[in-house]
Amino acid sequence: MNDSQTPSYRPLYQQIKEALLSRIVSGDWPPGTFIPSESALSQEYGVSVGTLRKALDDLASDHVVIRYQGKGTVVATHDNDRSLFQFFHLTRLDGTRSMPISRVLLRQSRPATVEEAETLELEVEAEVVHIRRVRELEGVPALLEELVVSAARFPALEKEPETLPNTLYQLYQQRFGQSVAKAEERLFAVAAGPPEQKQLGVALGSPLLEIRRVARNLQGEPLELRISRCETQHHCYFNEL
Amino acid sequence: MNDSQTPSYRPLYQQIKEALLSRIVSGDWPPGTFIPSESALSQEYGVSVGTLRKALDDLASDHVVIRYQGKGTVVATHDNDRSLFQFFHLTRLDGTRSMPISRVLLRQSRPATVEEAETLELEVEAEVVHIRRVRELEGVPALLEELVVSAARFPALEKEPETLPNTLYQLYQQRFGQSVAKAEERLFAVAAGPPEQKQLGVALGSPLLEIRRVARNLQGEPLELRISRCETQHHCYFNEL
DNA sequence: GAGTGGTCTAGACCACGTA
DNA sequence: ACGTGGTCTAGACCACTCG
Numbered sequence: 001m002n003d004s005q006t007p008s009y010r011p012l013y014q015q016i017k018e019a020l021l022s023r024i025v026s027g028d029w030p031p032g033t034f035i036p037s038e039s040a041l042s043q044e045y046g047v048s049v050g051t052l053r054k055a056l057d058d059l060a061s062d063h064v065v066i067r068y069q070g071k072g073t074v075v076a077t078h079d080n081d082r083s084l085f086q087f088f089h090l091t092r093l094d095g096t097r098s099m100p101i102s103r104v105l106l107r108q109s110r111p112a113t114v115e116e117a118e119t120l121e122l123e124v125e126a127e128v129v130h131i132r133r134v135r136e137l138e139g140v141p142a143l144l145e146e147l148v149v150s151a152a153r154f155p156a157l158e159k160e161p162e163t164l165p166n167t168l169y170q171l172y173q174q175r176f177g178q179s180v181a182k183a184e185e186r187l188f189a190v191a192a193g194p195p196e197q198k199q200l201g202v203a204l205g206s207p208l209l210e211i212r213r214v215a216r217n218l219q220g221e222p223l224e225l226r227i228s229r230c231e232t233q234h235h236c237y238f239n240e241l
Numbered sequence: 242m243n244d245s246q247t248p249s250y251r252p253l254y255q256q257i258k259e260a261l262l263s264r265i266v267s268g269d270w271p272p273g274t275f276i277p278s279e280s281a282l283s284q285e286y287g288v289s290v291g292t293l294r295k296a297l298d299d300l301a302s303d304h305v306v307i308r309y310q311g312k313g314t315v316v317a318t319h320d321n322d323r324s325l326f327q328f329f330h331l332t333r334l335d336g337t338r339s340m341p342i343s344r345v346l347l348r349q350s351r352p353a354t355v356e357e358a359e360t361l362e363l364e365v366e367a368e369v370v371h372i373r374r375v376r377e378l379e380g381v382p383a384l385l386e387e388l389v390v391s392a393a394r395f396p397a398l399e400k401e402p403e404t405l406p407n408t409l410y411q412l413y414q415q416r417f418g419q420s421v422a423k424a425e426e427r428l429f430a431v432a433a434g435p436p437e438q439k440q441l442g443v444a445l446g447s448p449l450l451e452i453r454r455v456a457r458n459l460q461g462e463p464l465e466l467r468i469s470r471c472e473t474q475h476h477c478y479f480n481e482l
Numbered sequence: 483g484a485g486t487g488g489t490c491t492a493g494a495c496c497a498c499g500t501a
Numbered sequence: 502a503c504g505t506g507g508t509c510t511a512g513a514c515c516a517c518t519c520g
Contacts, residue, residue, distance in 0.1 A: 048491045069506045070498035087482055187478035189430040189448035207430035207448035237428035289510045310487045311517030
């Protein structure tokens, strides 16, 4: 994936791609705005339309921008349907999706644990915001979620309005200028403990699906560590290969 | 994904892509062979190199062919490293992969259950081959796998040499001309039963990760139903979003 | 050096959305 | 009617592999 070697040759379209990406990251083109047309950009950078096009196509396949024929190219947001479902793999048994409804149980600021600091690449005991919530699918509590972000990167997140939006990533993007661009998930099977017993109404020790996700921004820096525990009687984690 | 609408307009490169795909499916170009060069194919089909190139790039991103600069374009096989790992998402906790070692416990031909017939799109009680095996990771039994395929599509599979290869998909491809091109996986958390207790050495009722996979060929027809139950103390299911 | 895929160009036309 | 992205062309040169 990463070339630590000096590439000794770097295609023009990749340089253009980087230039465009840096303008997006810098806030020059905020999420949701239309960027200049292909021909305008190709003139600005002094390259052919085809080369600029390849750069934009690359960004589109990375979900950084979305192209609409006849309209233009827009910087991706987290309220686009496609973007919403990029990070939510829990579906009904037949593969259809449904929107979860969230209820926040805990919101606090505290020092990071060693594991959290390491994962989020923070100083030891740096301040983090910790949120715990239950998410319902089809009206049934299905998920117990713990999530942790850097308090420095998301200042006063714990003081946000009582009703956090369902899609936290939208909040990260709009309030803090941090777009979740990619994530890694590790899945485990674990036994339900007292918290899950209480919140999800499952038996102590019954099997749950644990999803540990590290969400990253456009530059690849870790933004959020999220641990979800999910009951899989009515839903499952769906993945296409 | 699917256009059930009459498209009323179909880009040339998509038609070319289909034509190339049909030649691969038909066995005209078997897996592992190099197909003609871009310029040769563009002449044959009477289109520009750019158009033919776009068709090939599409097939490459579908993992149907693999392109090597300076060498040529080869029909994908299941012994390429990349193809091997497309369907195997179990990794060590740090995300690194290791090759599993398989031991077959059972191999029999029998009528399909209702669920199997439905999933594999077979007549009720059509004959299927059923294989059960244990797979070891790092020398520790980690997976108990049940898999079922159509006996008509894989004739005499149950009489294959005693030592089935580790990568069954390679066997499907080489012996039966069936390439697994894509798959859907559904993940659940389940409690270990007596078989898992015996084969994996885990406690009765301990949580296991269940992976239900339907593997499909290039045409999208279901080839194999596979149910794996996995212990997640030393390994996990890894997914990048 | 010959052949392959990868990049880059310049320009034409098409399909789509909006006004 | 106009501007956008999508397709298609023809040709040049570059980087890589191999004999």
